[in-house]
Amino acid sequence: MFCKVCYEEITPDNVYHPNQRYCNSCGLNHAKYLSERRQTLNSLREMNLESKIIQTKYLIRQEVSEFGLEKVYISYSGGKDSTVLSHLAKSIYPNILHLFANTTNEYPETIKHIKWEREKNGTNVMTVIPVDAHGEIWNFKKVVERYGYPIFSKRVSNAIRTYQHALSARTKKNSEDYIERNFKKYSKYKELPISDKCCDKLKKEPLRRKAKELGLKCAILGILASESYQREKDWLEYGCNIFHERKDNQSRPISFWTAEDIQEYIEKYNVKISDLYSMGYKRNGCMYCGFGVHLEPKGRNRYQRLKETHPIQYEYFIKNFELFMVDFEVMVK
Ligand code: SF4
Ligand SMILES: [Zn+2]
Structure with missing residues (x-):
């Protein structure tokens, strides 16, 4: 080596x-x-909030001067962080393009918020639907049935998918050892229909394809380094603006903000956010996604909460995915 x-x-x-x-x-x-x-x-x-805003605007301007306003876009999820990012970016470039990947697994409040942004708030949002290179349209159920359920964590689902798709006995053994070493607790699920393909099929690939089709060169992401160990590690290596270094150019101009900064900005500048947050939700991710569900409080995980807040969506979930959850030993009732 x-x-x-x-x-x-x-x-x-x-x-x-x-x-x-x-x-x-x-x-x-x-x-x-x-x-x-x-x-x-x-x-x-x-730094205080005002200094952070100055720094963030500087980073956005830097990206626009590198690629041109017509070549950059905000990767917009409709969540708090990306709404703050959008608010800030629009204060400099009011018509900046936003791409929203509709994963077909969005809370109704997220869809409603996107509609409000587009129709009432003058935000230039384009919705990207999950279509693959052959023109086939995908949705969450189809991905789960074809590839497996995204459950526990991205890394666990990836390890299980790698194990299940190993082409030789040796690779199979190596992936089995990898699971034993790193995710022993999840080893018993390794023959179940589990996979991390969902994000690729419903979000990453459609966004990448649309960006390419529109000739876009750089995405602006509203992610925070404090969200995970992996994001922080990535920030330490690459910082906020990553141009011409990796496969995709990226700007992460609020990555050094904290969750408290986001809240302070929303209150100070009276930013309208999705109604989901006033229903007790902390995040607006995908409704049926299983990543992180095993870390949620017993008796109050996302599916159990869904039952109370979104009975219609919950009923659909039970009808289609309850048997998966039984196998994964995730409580849904
Ligand atoms: S967040 Fe979860 S449900 Fe949503 S696209 Fe990614 S893997 Fe699928
Ligand atoms: Zn060396």
Whole structure:
């Protein structure tokens, strides 16, 4: 194996132990770099809201000057964070394009909010429906039936899909070992219809295809580094604006904001958000998605809550997916 920075051979006496893809000196340099980046992230987070707004607008302008206003778009989910991002971006570029990927698994309040943005708030939102390269239209039920249910977490579902689709006995054994090592608790579900393909089929691929069709070069995402360990790690490596470095250009101009900043902005600037939040929901993700469900309070998980807040959608869920949940040992009643 060779060091991913200097390409020198990695030997037992020249390996950086915490991350064995680096030789010792490159590993130490990288660790120093990450620790400086962490300090930068902490100082950005310590700024007050007005300074954060200035910084965010600067990042959006930087993206527009790099690619041109006609080549950038906001990846809009209708949630709180992307609504704050939209509000901010529109204060500089009122007609900036928003692409909303309708996964066919959206809360009615999300659809209602998108409609309001488009028809009453003058937001330039285009809805992207899940169509694949062959023109086939997809929906959540069809994805689940064809590929498997997105359950537990993206990583667990991915590991199980990899295991189930291994082409050789050796790969199968390796993926089985991987599950045993990293997700032992979920090993017993590995023969069940589980997969992480859903996001690709309903969200990522349709958005990518639409962006390509429209000649768009860079997405603006309303994600926060504080949302997950993976997002924070990604921020430390790449920062807010990632241009010409990875396969897709991205701008994440509010990534150093905290959930409290989002709330403060909404109140201070009187931003209208989806009604879902006043019904006790903290997120507006997909209604039937199973990612993270196992971490929710017993007796009050998303499906049990759906029963109270959205009885019609709950009934559809039970009719179509209850048997899956029985197998996954997820309570729905
Ligand atoms: S969030 Fe969940 S349900 Fe929605 S598209 Fe992604 S995997 Fe599918
Ligand atoms: Zn090296």
